[in-house]
Amino acid sequence: xxxxxxxxxxxxxxxGSTIEQIAREAGLTRQAVYELYGDKNxxxxxxxxxxxxxxxxxxxxxxxxxxxxxxxxxARKNYAxxxxxxxxxPDALALFQEAERxxxxxxxxxxxxxxxxxxxxxxxxxxxxxxxxxxxxxxxxTMYFAMVESLVRLNWDxxxxxxxxxxxxxxxxxxxxxxxxxxxAPEVIARVR
Numbered sequence: 073x074x075x076x077x078x079x080x081x082x083x084x085x086x087x088g089s090t091i092e093q094i095a096r097e098a099g100l101t102r103q104a105v106y107e108l109y110g111d112k113n114x115x116x117x118x119x120x121x122x123x124x125x126x127x128x129x130x131x132x133x134x135x136x137x138x139x140x141x142x143x144x145x146x147a148r149k150n151y152a153x154x155x156x157x158x159x160x161x162p163d164a165l166a167l168f169q170e171a172e173r174x175x176x177x178x179x180x181x182x183x184x185x186x187x188x189x190x191x192x193x194x195x196x197x198x199x200x201x202x203x204x205x206x207x208x209x210x211x212x213x214t215m216y217f218a219m220v221e222s223l224v225r226l227n228w229d230x231x232x233x234x235x236x237x238x239x240x241x242x243x244x245x246x247x248x249x250x251x252x253x254x255x256x257a258p259e260v261i262a263r264v265r
Contacts, residue, residue, distance in 0.1 A: 073098045073108060078119045082163035086116055086174050120171045123164050124178045130157050132189045143197035147216075148243040150190070154220040155235060165224060187213045203254050206265030216246060 076098035080089045091112055095102045109115040134153035138146060158165060168179035190213040198205055205212065223238060232238075253260055 074119050074122050077115050078163050082166035085170050120178045123167050124182050135190045144247050147247050148239050151239050151242045158224045208261045208264035
């Protein structure tokens with residue numbers, strides 16, 4: 073039922089969704105939906121909470137794993153994980169955006185929770201390059217998520233580029249860019265620390 077409701081909310085938004093649509097999508101009666109959750113807002117909150125936990129579990133596990141990977145390999149793997157999560161949960165991003173519009177800060181909470189995991193893991197890897205990003209790392213992790221979200225939503229005016237090419241672009245842009253910045257303009261990162 074929650075999967076059906078997630079699809080309905082992601083497609084129609086909260087205001088455009090009805091209990092009837094959710095019941096039909098789930099193969100249930102309206103009465104069964106009301107008995108399970110009470111009303112549309114309660115269903116929406118349950119769907120968003122489940123999506124937040126699913127996303128955190130999948131993405132955080134990848135971010136905290138593979139201690140043996142170097143910084144670029146680890147970053148590329150994590151970009152791939154974000155793309156894979158969106159591909160396997162096609163309604164998630166639209167649902168999170170709808171939640172934000174409705175006043176539920178699920179996407180912001182998710183980003184903050186993930187930033188803690190990724191900041192810890194990336195900080196250890198930056199140290200291998202002699203980089204101490206401090207608070208800049210939190211800003212960088214937030215930008216990583218925002219870039220992936222933007223690429224996922226981007227209208228490519230045709231077929232999108234090869235996913236591996238996008239992963240390489242993101243990895244080199246972020247990791248390579250920070251390393252170049254650190255060696256050529258360290259005062260930028262120092263001001264954010």
